[in-house]
Amino acid sequence: MSKPFQPASAKVLAFDIFGTVVDWxxxxxxxxxxxxxxxxxxxxxxxxxxxxxxxxxxxxxxxxxxxxxxxxxxxxxxxxxxxxxxxxxxxxxxxxxxxxxxRLDPWPDVRVGLARLKTRYTICTLSNGNIGLLTNMAKRAGLPWDCVLSAEVFRAYKPDPATYLGVARVFDVPPGEVMLVAAHQDDLAAARACGLQTAYIERPAEFGAARPKDVSPDPANTWHARDFNALADQLGC
Missing domain, CATH: 1.10.150.240 (Putative phosphatase; domain 2)
Structure with a gap:
């Protein structure tokens, strides 16, 4: 379920990492x-x-x-x-x-998709992974984050509201101007409960080709996209 391009009111895109950005x-x-x-x-x-x-x-x-x-x-x-x-x-x-x-490898669409999204939005991580892990991963994989945010910064793991609201505080914007991008509906639901916009990314092979994941759309999400390039298309990047 792809929406045609509409300008998003979000200023910051915060990305879940394990499964969404990288193929663990x-x-x-x-x-x-x-x-x-x-x-x-x-x-x-x-x-x-x-x-x-x-x-x-x-x-x-x-x-x-x-x-x-x-x-x-x-x-x-x-x-x-x-x-x-x-x-x-x-x-x-x-x-x-x-x-x-x-040393986890990114999904094939990630580098190009992130580069496109970065032209219009501030892009950052929002992961339970620690800062050293996320930084080393980004360095090895060529991930062009504007900022690396982690549960370590907030001393709370997702889905604690401190993580989602923490992104808004870091960038001094209302929660509604932050969009969580993730391949996990529970993560997105917790973000929505804090007032964030949400974008679901299909990663049907997250658990391996033998265990295809249900990637059905949830109408509660602001966006639903096949991958990062499809999200960039929808957001006009």
Missing amino acids: HASICREVQDLRAGVDGDAFAMAWRGGYRPAMARVMSGELGWTLIDELHRMILDGIVDQFGLGDLSEADRQHLNKAWH
């Missing part, structure tokens, strides 16, 4: 198989990512103090290596593998 599933599959041939990369990627929300919940509940995503990723990694026959990985290899999240 294929990237993690590649990284673990490069390190140890024969590992089921698909199952490993799903297990590692599967620990993400439970780990964040431990922080949000107060069981753990404020913790960077790099540290949560390492906790999850240490908890799954044995089941994949990786318990003998050296500390150096574990550190290298944990930094795989800094």
Whole structure:
């Protein structure tokens, strides 16, 4: 469901990262198989990512103090290596593998689409990933952010309202002049509840080609686009 070009009232486009900007599933599959041939990369990627929300919940509940995503990723990694026959990985290899999240590849449309959107809007990250992770990722992948914003800045993970409203405060604009761009309807719903505009991006292969994701439009979103170039078309970039 693509809308024809209409000028958006948003001034700032804030982008979710994991799954929206970068293909974490294929990237993690590649990284673990490069390190140890024969590992089921698909199952490993799903297990590692599967620990993400439970780990964040431990922080949000107060069981753990404020913790960077790099540290949560390492906790999850240490908890799954044995089941994949990786318990003998050296500390150096574990550190290298944990930094795989800094080396995720962007979807094919991302670089060109972001460059187009940047001509009209301020573009920034809004991710639970920490600042170092997001900066390293951007450097490696050539992502042209105007600003890197993270849960680390606000000391709160999405979907805490502090993250969405924090973007508006950083740029000194009303929430309605910020648009969250994401491939996850729950993230977008939380942003809308804070008064942000929302744009859904279809990423049907986020969990791998064998697990196509439902990318049906939600009329509550301001925009719905196949990819970043289609969003740029709709926004006149």
